[in-house]
Amino acid sequence: MLDLGPEEWTAVRLSLQVAAWATLASLPPGILVAVALARWSFPGKQLLNGLVHLPLILPPVVTGYLLLLTFGTNAPVGAALKEIGIVFAFRWTGAALAAAVMAFPLMVRAIRLSVEAIDPRLEEAAATLGASRGWVFLTVTLPLALPGILAGAVLAFAKAMGEFGATITFVSNIPGQTQTLPSAIYTFLQVPGGENAALRLVLISVALAMGALLLSEVLARRVARRVGAA
Amino acid sequence: MTLEVALRHRFGGFDLDVAFEAPPGLTVLFGRSGSGKTTVINAVAGLLRPQAGRIAVGGEVLLDTARGLSVPVHRRRLGYVFQEGRLFPHLTVRQNLLYGRWFAGAGAPGPTLDEVTDLLGIAPLLDRRPARLSGGEKQRVAIGRALLAAPRLVLADEPLAALDAARKAEILPYLERLRDEMRLPILYVSHAPAEVARLATTVVVLEAGRVLRTGPAAEVLSDPGVTPLGPRAAGAMLTARVSGHTEDGLTELDAGGQTLLLPRLPRTPGETVRLHVRAQDVMLAVEEPRGISALNVLPGTVAEVRMGDGPGALVQVNTGEARLLARVTQRSVTALGLAPGRPVFAVLKAVSVEKD
Numbered sequence A: 001m002l003d004l005g006p007e008e009w010t011a012v013r014l015s016l017q018v019a020a021w022a023t024l025a026s027l028p029p030g031i032l033v034a035v036a037l038a039r040w041s042f043p044g045k046q047l048l049n050g051l052v053h054l055p056l057i058l059p060p061v062v063t064g065y066l067l068l069l070t071f072g073t074n075a076p077v078g079a080a081l082k083e084i085g086i087v088f089a090f091r092w093t094g095a096a097l098a099a100a101v102m103a104f105p106l107m108v109r110a111i112r113l114s115v116e117a118i119d120p121r122l123e124e125a126a127a128t129l130g131a132s133r134g135w136v137f138l139t140v141t142l143p144l145a146l147p148g149i150l151a152g153a154v155l156a157f158a159k160a161m162g163e164f165g166a167t168i169t170f171v172s173n174i175p176g177q178t179q180t181l182p183s184a185i186y187t188f189l190q191v192p193g194g195e196n197a198a199l200r201l202v203l204i205s206v207a208l209a210m211g212a213l214l215l216s217e218v219l220a221r222r223v224a225r226r227v228g229a230a
Numbered sequence B: 001m002t003l004e005v006a007l008r009h010r011f012g013g014f015d016l017d018v019a020f021e022a023p024p025g026l027t028v029l030f031g032r033s034g035s036g037k038t039t040v041i042n043a044v045a046g047l048l049r050p051q052a053g054r055i056a057v058g059g060e061v062l063l064d065t066a067r068g069l070s071v072p073v074h075r076r077r078l079g080y081v082f083q084e085g086r087l088f089p090h091l092t093v094r095q096n097l098l099y100g101r102w103f104a105g106a107g108a109p110g111p112t113l114d115e116v117t118d119l120l121g122i123a124p125l126l127d128r129r130p131a132r133l134s135g136g137e138k139q140r141v142a143i144g145r146a147l148l149a150a151p152r153l154v155l156a157d158e159p160l161a162a163l164d165a166a167r168k169a170e171i172l173p174y175l176e177r178l179r180d181e182m183r184l185p186i187l188y189v190s191h192a193p194a195e196v197a198r199l200a201t202t203v204v205v206l207e208a209g210r211v212l213r214t215g216p217a218a219e220v221l222s223d224p225g226v227t228p229l230g231p232r233a234a235g236a237m238l239t240a241r242v243s244g245h246t247e248d249g250l251t252e253l254d255a256g257g258q259t260l261l262l263p264r265l266p267r268t269p270g271e272t273v274r275l276h277v278r279a280q281d282v283m284l285a286v287e288e289p290r291g292i293s294a295l296n297v298l299p300g301t302v303a304e305v306r307m308g309d310g311p312g313a314l315v316q317v318n319t320g321e322a323r324l325l326a327r328v329t330q331r332s333v334t335a336l337g338l339a340p341g342r343p344v345f346a347v348l349k350a351v352s353v354e355k356d
Helices: A006-039 A045-057 A060-071 A076-083 A092-116 A120-128 A133-162 A165-171 A181-190 A195-227 B037-045 B093-104 B113-120 B135-148 B165-181 B193-199 B217-221 B330-336
Strands: B003-011 B014-022 B025-030 B052-057 B060-064 B078-081 B153-157 B185-190 B202-207 B210-216 B235-245 B250-255 B258-263 B272-278 B282-285 B296-307 B312-319 B322-329 B343-348
Touching: A006 A045, A006 A092, A006 A133, A006 A181, A006 A195, A045 A060, A045 A092, A060 A076, A060 A092, A060 A165, A092 A133, A092 A165, A120 A133, A120 B078, A133 A181, A133 A195, A165 A181, A181 A195, B003 B037, B014 B037, B014 B202, B025 B037, B025 B165, B025 B193, B037 B052, B037 B078, B037 B153, B037 B185, B078 B135, B093 B113, B093 B135, B113 B135, B113 B165, B135 B153, B135 B165, B165 B193, B185 B193, B193 B217, B193 B235, B193 B272, B202 B217, B210 B217, B217 B235, B217 B322, B235 B322, B250 B272, B258 B296, B282 B312, B282 B322, B296 B322, B296 B330, B312 B330, B312 B343, B322 B330, B322 B343
Parallel strands: B014 B210, B025 B185, B025 B202, B078 B153, B153 B185
Antiparallel strands: B003 B014, B003 B052, B052 B060, B202 B210, B235 B250, B235 B272, B250 B258, B282 B343, B296 B312, B296 B343, B312 B322
């Protein structure tokens, strides 16, 4: 049942690659935006908040189309990036970008909640002990937010693995380039006799999602013990 | 090193305007809740920026709004002991203790980890996490953490307020040692008269955002005109030297030329102790009382009488070099003719001794 053809393996490998990059690359900005929304006050805060959450409420097709309008090879930003050798359109990098944008609100929400739960008086205490703002962030805020950061990363990874609408709109469905698991399942379902292959990929999807969830549980428990909450 | 503070700050209908100097030793900011104590200490720490003011430690200026100067919190080199400890939950006790030391640099002056763990009796706790410490242990670690940051000034905001009596008794001796062994100015916020009597070298009394009185602890506490918590909480502080123990289980003390007898104290002759005598526990007589069960009847003279708003009055009595406060009724003041210069006998119903 589970002997996959080369095309299916490629889709699995590509999905993992896309989701991993989407998650890793969005972690630093995700943490920054979460801290900004949780702790700072600045003009345009509500605008940023709305912008971050937009992919959550827009139809994915719309997000994908907006990405195409921005990062397509003929679009201003896409053309500028092409000059320095970064191309998103119809590449796996574009799939990663689409997945990252779609997963970003989930990641930011999880991290923001954990940052808001940190007692700011601990950060004050660190400052009285000689820690500058940067050191307070690195030695107090970040470690205490770690459970939320992990949760956010796992959530983003899972979302990125399952991203379909924005990806297929932005970078199409090219086997070996942009055909991730969901796109591959969709493709197999369009072809007569493709149900078996689709079912195999569905089972793999389920297994990967469950694995990620279990891993996050184990990590979260270990971190919680370190932080002293449990 | 002396701490100089002058601040003006107005917020939410509260108007703070204080100026005082804290000499070496332990200076208590004393007053009821809402008198501005925490605002002052947070301004010294740099956690709150006052609208106007100047703060300097040992001549080094930390804040001078006139010159637009404010040293950021992390460069003020303080040791701040908070009411709730504020230990870092993700670090062990050892890592908590060394947190400030790391920023101060390895060559920073001040006590070593071993000295601090000895002083505070926390060596067995080093590998634990704060979640597994008792309230008293947490506070001792918090004190140690502040000391190891190589501070030039220690700040403490009601560090004992969240603890029960037994835990307070556990920590007070460490604070006394801190006051006597480290040559650091300590600014200590409190609204507990017993704590003030036991710890303070200098007392700054705050009331509604103003300094009511500053001075040596014994002087300020025995002043009938300064009762920030009301006459009920008033009480004098005496320093006494243990002169010996009697066969029937009492300890004889010499308090500024007067002899006091107290239930046996675990102290050796020659040691000094601080005594707290609440004004409520002192009766006055104009003739030497006879046939009375109280052991401590001290002759003295009335120094000052302060009538209260109700039926009560506070009387300051000089006895030898010591000063006592007695809380009596205004009717008694009239009946006994209590006025400055009047010789009286002070009958002490109770004397609290801060034991180790």
